[in-house]
Structure formats: structure tokens, C-alpha cells
Amino acid sequence: MSDSHNILKTSTFTCVRCGLTVSAHAADGSRRNHCPSCLHSRHVLDHVEGGPSDCRARMTPISIAVLRDGSWMVIHRCVRCDELTSNPVCTDDNQLILMRMAVRPLAQPPFPLEAFGDL
Template sequence: MAEELKCRICGANFSKEHTHCPNCLSGRHEECDGTLEPIAVWVKQDDTWDIILRCRLCGEIVTEAVCQDDNPIKIMSIASKPIASPPFPIEKLNEMTDLMGGNGTIDGYYYDKRK
């Protein structure tokens, strides 16, 4: 029988081969026994996803690969956090939209050339 761990955050049971809880994505920091709190999702260049976790006790930041069993809704909620509450003034969004509009114009330019 596979050894099971109990998540100290949400109480879910999960097998010991997981380095973090598949339900709430929290983990345990080996070095200081602190709770690792998921703070961000990192989509790497090869399209694999990593979770970025920060230890509540010592503040160290670690990354862990997303497992197949990980709760996709929880991953999405972490990934969308900065969009819901951006770490910069909301007025900056206009500048970003302008930049995207600029790309659109370049696409239109190539489209015209093909005619």
C-alpha cells in the first residue's frame, strides 16, 4: 500500500510521491518544515508548467513541476491572480492595449501586401 500524506492546509490525503498537495497545491518545505504556499504558475518555454511556491516560515521560493493529478481549477486561480489584482496601476493597461493594437496593424500590413 502506498504511503499517504495528509495535507495540513486542506486535509486531503495524497500519496507520498507527490511533493505537494494535488488539491490545494500547498507543500511542506523540507528544510524548515514550513508550509509552502503556491504563489504563481510559470509556463516554461517547452510548454510545461511549474508551480512557484513560497515558504511561509523562511520565505524561500521553490518551483515544482505540475503533476497530472493537480487540481486544474486551483492552478487557473493562481495563474489569474495577477490579472484580477494587477501589481501596477490599472492605467498602465491602456499602454499594453496600445502595444497589442500595434501588432494588429503589422498583421494587417502583411495581409494587404498579399492582395
């Protein structure tokens, strides 16, 4: 008789935005919480209090942060409760979307770039 506790949990999730079936483990063994294709995530962890969150709303990738060691993080914002999270970028994440988010602030500066001409 097989014990269901011994069966490895199928660790996949369905992307809330594009419907892709995503393995919860990236190729390098790290844990993945966002879709590699559209980079959207779902609010299932309470990052402030810890533990599971009952929000379960969609989380939109809004920007890139670079850590001291040079690794990239994706910043997600929950569409329902506005919580912000940061998650490591996986090697197979959509590089076009990552680059687009990374250059967006430079493409749309909130001040005129001509000011730097005087420096």
C-alpha cells in the same frame, strides 16, 4: 523472517492545510510534493543547500511559471523562511486553483491597461 528493509515505504503524506492523505507518487509515476486538492506543500527539502530541511513549515502556492517546453511549474513560498521553490504540476492537480493563480497577475495589473490602447 521478513526484513523491514524490503518492505516498500508507504509513501504518503498528510496535507498540512486540508488534511488530505496524498500519495507521494502521481498517477504518471512522477514524484509529488504538494497536495493535489489545495496545492499546499511542506518545507522538507533545503532547495538552496540540498538535502532535508528542518524548517517543516507550510509552503503556499503563489504563482505559475511556464518552462520553455510549455510545462507548468507551481511556485511555492515557505510561510516561515520565505524560501521559494518550483515544482512540476501533476495531471490531477486542482485546475481551478492553477488557473486562478495563472490569471491573477492579468486581473490585477500594477499599471493601467489603457496605456496599451495607444500601441
